[in-house]
Amino acid sequence: MSSVAAGCLVTVPGPSIARAAADHRLRRSAWLTDRELQERRRRAVRTVDALLETVEEINLAGRGRQHDPLIPHRLRRLEAAIGRPAPPGVHRARNNHQLHAALMDWQEVLLDEVCPARELHRAVDGEQLVEWARVPSA
Numbered sequence: 001m002s003s004v005a006a007g008c009l010v011t012v013p014g015p016s017i018a019r020a021a022a023d024h025r026l027r028r029s030a031w032l033t034d035r036e037l038q039e040r041r042r043r044a045v046r047t048v049d050a051l052l053e054t055v056e057e058i059n060l061a062g063r064g065r066q067h068d069p070l071i072p073h074r075l076r077r078l079e080a081a082i083g084r085p086a087p088p089g090v091h092r093a094r095n096n097h098q099l100h101a102a103l104m105d106w107q108e109v110l111l112d113e114v115c116p117a118r119e120l121h122r123a124v125d126g127e128q129l130v131e132w133a134r135v136p137s138a
Contacts (some may be wrong), residue, residue: 041114044082048107051078055100064096071099 051074058064071093079085087106093099112118 038114040083041110044084045107045110045114047078047081048103048110052100052103052107055096055103058096059100064100066096067094068096068099071096 054074055064058068075086075090087102087109090099090102090106093102
């Protein structure tokens with residue numbers, strides 16, 4: 001909407017501009033919130049992966065089956081870093097072999113949270129494997 005005041009053309013924002021600006025602010029806020037959530041999820045995956053590397057080094061050194069008194073300490077640090085508790089299976093681990101397996105399972109769950117499409121790909125792959133298994137070999 002325009003008006004002429006003292007010979008100057010003045011543009012007055014109408015309701016559509018205000019509505020568009022408000023819509024932009026809402027969308028930007030939602031985008032930033034989603035981006036922050038995704039980054040937290042990715043950080044959780046990276047943090048679990050870092051602990052997995054440590055556990056793998058211990059396992060490769062031949063100490064994987066021994067009782068590891070540092071596991072509770074490592075898990076407390078992990079939970080503090082990602083801001084959520086580890087699943088019960090991770091807490092039940094008494095040696096690094098068990099911890100590695102439990103962390104791998106948890107990492108799968110965390111990866112599914114970061115990338116929900118993984119579930120769809122697993123379903124498709126599973127169906128293809130079933131079909132492949134049904135085909136008689138010549």
